[in-house]
Amino acid sequence: MKKRNLNAIYTAPLPVEVVPLPPLVPHNPLSVAYYVYQLVFVPFLWGFKRRRRFTAYLELYTDSVSSYVSSIAVDSYEDMQGLWKAGFFGKGTQSRSDPTWELRTAKRLQEASGEVEGVAPEEVTARRRAARKKFKNARALAEQGIVGNDTAMEKVETCEEPRRQELARPEDSQLRDSEGKVRRLEKLQLTFQEAFFLAYALDIIDIYDDRTGDLVTVPYLLGLLMPDWSPDNSFIINYVAYHHYRSHGWCIRNGVKFGVDYLLYRRGPPFSHAEFGVIVVPLYSDESKNQLIRKDWSWSFGVNRVVGGVKKILVLCYVEVPDCIDKWHTVEELLKKYKVRELVLRRWIPSRNRD
Amino acid sequence: MDDLDKDYDNVPATQGRGEQEDAESDDEQQDWRMLTAMGSNRRSLPKRGEKEYEPTGSSSDRNNLDESRQAMYIALNGERRHTSKVHISGIWYPHLRKAKVLVARGPHFRSIGKADSNGVIWLLPEEVIYLMERGSMSLYNAHGDTNISLQGCYAACLGSCQGHERYLVYAHLKRLGFIVQRAASFDGYGEEETVQKPTSNRARKLWNFLVQKFASFCIGLRCVFSKKIPSFGPIVCGGVWRSYDSIYRALQIIPFYSHRDSIVTPKSTTVPFRVAYNIWKPRPSFKKSNPGEPDFRVVVVNAQKDRMPTLAQADALFSTLPTAHGSTSTSQQRLRDGYKNVIIGVVDCGIISFVKYGDVSFGDERIFERAANNTTKKYRPMKK
Secondary structure, three states, X not given: OOOOOHHHHOOOOOOOOOOXXXXXXXXXXXXXXXHHXXXXXXXXXHHHOOOOOEEEEEEEEEOOOOEEEEEEEEOOHHHHHHHHHOOOOOEEOOOOOOOOHHHHHHXXXXXXXXXXXXXXXXXXXXXXXXXXXXXXXXXXXXXOOOOOHHHHHHHHHOOOOOOOOOOOOHHHHHHEOOOOOEOOOXXXXXXXXXXXXXXXXXXXXXXXXXXXXXXXXXXXXXXXXOOOOOOOOHHHHHHHHHXXXXXXXXXXXXXXXXXXXXXXXXOOOOOOOOOEEEEEEEEOOXXXXXXXXXXXXHHHHHHHHHHHHOXXXXXXXXXXXXXXXXXXXXXXXHHHOOEEEEEEEEEEOHHHOOO | OOOHHHHHHOOOHHHHHHHHHHHHHHHOOOOHHXXXXXOOOOOOOOOOOOOOOOOOOOHHHHHHHHHHHHHHHHHHHOOOOOOHHHOEEEEEEOOOOEEEEEEXXXXXXXXXXXXOOOOXXXXXXXXXXXXXXXXXXXXXXXXXXXXXXXXXXXXXXXXHOXXXXXXXXXHHHHHOOOEEEEOOOOOOOOOOOOOOOOOOXXXXXXXXHXXXXXXXXXXXXXXXXXXXXXXXXXXXXXXXXXXXXXXXXXXXXXXXXXXXXXXXXXXXXXXXXXXXXXXXXXXXXXXXXXXXXXXXXXXXXXXXXXXXXXXXXXXXXXXXXXXXXXXXXXXXHHHHHOOEXXXXXXXXXXXXXXXXXXXXXXXXXXXXXXHHHXXXXXXXXXXO
């Protein structure tokens, strides 16, 4: 299997274009002229060119009692790819993370002709699982002395790709459009924090109300996401943590599968595993409130077992909650009222720290 | 929301196994047959079942277990002896809460006991119980005529150990080979030895302030030109951005506690969140008189009585500690172990687990510079 050049695929850490200044060589007039042109005129020219924008749709759930945002998703294929490849935003609704449903389906439908290139991460996992199963069986045989150890290991080395056993499914005919291409049925769902970051901080996404088709502005979006406007609203607390890690260069993604609020990747899921699992804890100025939300030790060891088991380190991210917030604050002023403080927790094993 | 399966799977099978064994090494079974001549070239004990083929339930597995158990009984039945050469005897003085050593002999005194100006060595209560439990010591009452039993020793000494939990942790670490000594804050209030010097000065703060103001002015100007009202954002507004570095810097608006400009004054710690023991890894060069910086500092907590510390309690504890690494530490080290760290020994009905608390600040580490640089460079194909 050919290794993909990840750096070429995932070029930008954020979905915003940058125009770097050329190197300036002072004794070369041409270089100086070009530098001045880049410095002075490009911003003007750039003014005519609109920044690449993405579109998302917001679904509002309403019943007689309540009304809340149920999902924010991107459905254009180009936008999905753009947001995933630059900063790893969102999750494919039919995929594990990277929206690859279309690729996988196309592969499945056209497997015989072999026209589709690329490998989805789900396939990599399937392959690895098959290889491991084989290894375990071989090891079991070796331990019972039936097959020599070397033969067992050899077998693992020569493990071939698992044979695809999926046959045609009854619904397959409906998966293609009139031109015979796979229909694009997958969406990219954004967490509220991701959506707000893209809309407010980067200003590169237009969110529309799914029913009315109206543009959802940033203040309106904020009102929908934190309707009670209380200083310790879970959206704003989590957003503060999200924004903090994003702004310091971490790729931050939802971590609920690991029992934490967020996962921190140094660059992104294709490059390396997440190093840290973050749990966000509100920190009140009133110490009695902090006492009230104190956790038991069993909680700490439980979370640590899970997080440590997948080789991550637990981070407790305390977000200092202001006593009151004013509706007339700008978002920036609002965010600046919060403050972040972090601790890391790891299980410590004496016998492994002795020598 | 992606990779539960992936993360388990990416660990190669062999490595995964090793990892698990490491994690379980605490509660591994002992093969007692090593003490006897029995089963010298047998197969190893069956592992506790976790995989589909372990244990196999075969008769050979059962024989192995039976033999090992038998060997354990033989070992336990054996008569235990101590050489009189290194046997320690001492006298317990209840009012001093210390034991006076009559004859100091043996290797224990390299890390245990404290000599006064007359050259008499005194033992702390936990040291006495520990030595008594090992069978290395006999203790007499103040008149020097009655031999105190182990039970009597517990009754006399445990009350001066600041809680049963502390003794359990002390003995646990001692048996594992660590050198354990009481910390200065063992029974006092936050009287740790180290006081942090303020690390920042006013000029630096002023400079940071000016840079910040100038940056926000520039961003505001940029936003005016791109006809966006900055009141509800954006931070990264339209117009030309020259580098991801500048975008990240503009995004950094959330205040955070930094190690760079925080002035740490020792706060008074609260019970039980204060350092009880300093511990050193076993080393032959250890000197009681000049122990050097401890390798770890241990706080002891009773899980039945106390919950996790609040940030204020943890903060007070950290304020009494020195920084963990020198100036040579890498960003990775600072994030994983913390700028300062402390071990908390949690005792739950006699079961001891340890957790390491680290004081970190992700905002201090410039991950974004790397993230930005990775992408502005020309791409090279990855090395095989």
